[in-house]
Amino acid sequence: MKKLATVSLILALCGGAFYAVSAAEKAADPAAAPKEAAPKAPVECFESRKGASEVTQREIKPGWPNVKCSPTTGAALWYGDPFDGTVPMGKMPQLDIPEGQAVIKPRSEKLALMPMCGTACHNGVGPTFTPPTLPKGKKPAPVPTMAAMVPDLANLQHGRGRIWCLDCHHTTQRNKLVDHYGDPVSFDQPQLLCGKCHGDKLRDWRDGIHGKRIGEFVSTGKKRWFTCTECHNPHNVQDGARNRGFVQLQPEPSPQLPRGMANADHEKLHAVGH
Amino acid sequence: MANKQPPCAGPAQDLASDCPVQPASADPAANPLKTTRRDFLRAGGMLSMSSLMGTAALMTQSDNANAATEWAEHFQKNYRLMTPEEKNEARLRLERRYSDEYGKKVAVDTTEAQPGMLMGYALNIRKCIGCRRCVHACVAENNQSRGTRPGEKIEWIQVLRMERGKFEQEKMNHGYPEGLGIQVGGNAYTPAGQVLEGQYRYNPEKVPEADATYMPIACMQCEKPPCVKVCPVRTTYREADGPVVIDYNWCIGCRMCMGACPYWARRINVTTPVLPKEEMNPVTHYLGNRPRMRGVVEKCHWCLQRSRHGRYPACVEVCPVGARKFGNLLDPQSEVSKILERKNVFRLKAELNTFPKFFYFYD
Numbered sequence A: 001m002k003k004l005a006t007v008s009l010i011l012a013l014c015g016g017a018f019y020a021v022s023a024a025e026k027a028a029d030p031a032a033a034p035k036e037a038a039p040k041a042p043v044e045c046f047e048s049r050k051g052a053s054e055v056t057q058r059e060i061k062p063g064w065p066n067v068k069c070s071p072t073t074g075a076a077l078w079y080g081d082p083f084d085g086t087v088p089m090g091k092m093p094q095l096d097i098p099e100g101q102a103v104i105k106p107r108s109e110k111l112a113l114m115p116m117c118g119t120a121c122h123n124g125v126g127p128t129f130t131p132p133t134l135p136k137g138k139k140p141a142p143v144p145t146m147a148a149m150v151p152d153l154a155n156l157q158h159g160r161g162r163i164w165c166l167d168c169h170h171t172t173q174r175n176k177l178v179d180h181y182g183d184p185v186s187f188d189q190p191q192l193l194c195g196k197c198h199g200d201k202l203r204d205w206r207d208g209i210h211g212k213r214i215g216e217f218v219s220t221g222k223k224r225w226f227t228c229t230e231c232h233n234p235h236n237v238q239d240g241a242r243n244r245g246f247v248q249l250q251p252e253p254s255p256q257l258p259r260g261m262a263n264a265d266h267e268k269l270h271a272v273g274h
Numbered sequence B: 001m002a003n004k005q006p007p008c009a010g011p012a013q014d015l016a017s018d019c020p021v022q023p024a025s026a027d028p029a030a031n032p033l034k035t036t037r038r039d040f041l042r043a044g045g046m047l048s049m050s051s052l053m054g055t056a057a058l059m060t061q062s063d064n065a066n067a068a069t070e071w072a073e074h075f076q077k078n079y080r081l082m083t084p085e086e087k088n089e090a091r092l093r094l095e096r097r098y099s100d101e102y103g104k105k106v107a108v109d110t111t112e113a114q115p116g117m118l119m120g121y122a123l124n125i126r127k128c129i130g131c132r133r134c135v136h137a138c139v140a141e142n143n144q145s146r147g148t149r150p151g152e153k154i155e156w157i158q159v160l161r162m163e164r165g166k167f168e169q170e171k172m173n174h175g176y177p178e179g180l181g182i183q184v185g186g187n188a189y190t191p192a193g194q195v196l197e198g199q200y201r202y203n204p205e206k207v208p209e210a211d212a213t214y215m216p217i218a219c220m221q222c223e224k225p226p227c228v229k230v231c232p233v234r235t236t237y238r239e240a241d242g243p244v245v246i247d248y249n250w251c252i253g254c255r256m257c258m259g260a261c262p263y264w265a266r267r268i269n270v271t272t273p274v275l276p277k278e279e280m281n282p283v284t285h286y287l288g289n290r291p292r293m294r295g296v297v298e299k300c301h302w303c304l305q306r307s308r309h310g311r312y313p314a315c316v317e318v319c320p321v322g323a324r325k326f327g328n329l330l331d332p333q334s335e336v337s338k339i340l341e342r343k344n345v346f347r348l349k350a351e352l353n354t355f356p357k358f359f360y361f362y363d
Helices: A001-042 A114-121 A144-149 A152-153 A200-208 B037-060 B063-072 B084-101 B133-142 B225-230 B256-260 B313-316 B336-340
Strands: A045-046 A054-056 A058-062 A067-069 A076-077 A102-104 A212-213 A223-225 B107-109 B119-124 B158-163 B183-186 B193-195 B212-217 B236-238 B243-248 B283-285 B326-330 B343-347 B358-362
Touching: A045 A076, A076 B133, A076 B313, A102 B343, A144 A152, A212 B119, B063 B084, B084 B107, B133 B158, B225 B236, B225 B256, B236 B326, B313 B326, B326 B336, B336 B358
Parallel strands: A102 A223, B107 B283, B119 B358
Antiparallel strands: A045 A054, A067 A076, A212 A223, B119 B326, B158 B212, B183 B193, B236 B243, B343 B358
8 A cells, every 4th residue: 555655656746747847848938939030030121222222130249230220111220330241442532541441331242133234245245236226315225124124224313314324334344334534433432433523522422521431430440431322323313303312211200299299280380471 | 311211321321332312411510421422423423334334235245236236326426526446336336237137238338538539510401301210229329218108208319390491582681580489379388379490290201301401409519508507416517528418326307407408408207217128228338328217317428338439429320311420529630620611510509609519511
């Protein structure tokens, strides 16, 4: 009888232990699941121009992201590391700063068609057209393949009809831009091209008045420079009727209303029309 | 009196004892053996000190870092009067407390102002598109309260939407438009018709709107700050490199500075700040973005935790149009110095002689 009691006691103990273990496993499962799921969803946000300056959120060190994104508009709201994914800017005329103090984020890899342009079709030895397709005026020729690939091309809003493709793009090396002297310019250094016409803006940009820089604010510090095309769409700088350099975008949410205020209509009232 | 305190009666009066105050005799010669007032006070003082220190030792050795910090903070001096050792102690104390509270390693910086540095800020009012990214970047960086109930959501930067005016020949001599920016009717509690110059809570589909211009305002970091003049406990002051800062521990929450500020730059924590653990920024400065407590005033400090280490403030880094510029006013090569040299610059409410170091400019 005593033996039986001990056996049953042992059994009961084991059962209890097993139950505890299984319960612990069950409890651990839901806790573990979100931890695994969280890094799987990549958060993409845009820095300056939607569709052109996307950045993927990732953790540089535990609990420290490279960038924080706005949940409402998907805009980059905070930089954990301003130099994440940058390369040296390269030579820039009339700019005396030590090598490596000016960095940029390369745009070339974001342009999906770029590796193909200069090799597959516009490589200088491609198919020859008869008659030559160069148009008479400065209006882009309606080539169906190009219009399908570059949507801005159909309605080029830059220079009000005075410029066209080959004023900026290199004639034979289509994955390059063209500078004052017909020499190719990298897509990562559009300022060398844009400065051809917008010289005043180039001067202000070089001194840090126009455009944006992030990093160290002292004049000798390391900075990430935003190049022209990171903020402006060169094919649509006028943005329709607005005629400004920057496209419209969705604003972040407005501030909280104070206690007891139903809406903010009173802000729109003006006793005197003006 | 004497028969009420039997243990105190007797010859052993010269020792430091627990006796309450002895009634002072009218004639000192009548009771020559009794302790003098000075002796008694000395003994009592030592006793109370030792008991305080004992309690302090008990409190600081307890596991609750929060309670220990609060205890030690009762004896903390004004930040400007603290020695480097005391500042270091305060720093360690706060790091321990915040790390305990937010479940991650929090650094509290006490870096001092560097010589040869005078921070300045410039904003291109033509470029601003009113997207409010600076407002929310500031919240992400500076550990403001971000609850949903009224008073729990604090933002330091305000973006005002201003209507575009135009110059009309016949109105050139009329001066400032009548009634603009002035309350019309009612009283201070129920304004019948408030007329504001700027809209603060505009919310269109897309910005910038065609008929609007935007004007962000925040603390102007005045050279002659009215808020510093009125502070009764002198907890807010101008740092040597420019920003006007607040020692939150000495703030009594009287809101005199909020009334004095002509730029509506200061905010008060009327509730206990709501700051989720995962959103808390662990890189903090003592005078800057360390988590605040209830009942203290806070404001923009040009991200001291960043700018003291040479980095741009958070609002400058996120501005998508590059309207915000930050630099050293003493360095002729800095961005802000070049703007002052080359562009058209104005300061908000310059007639008040507050001498802000925040400049608005346009191309």
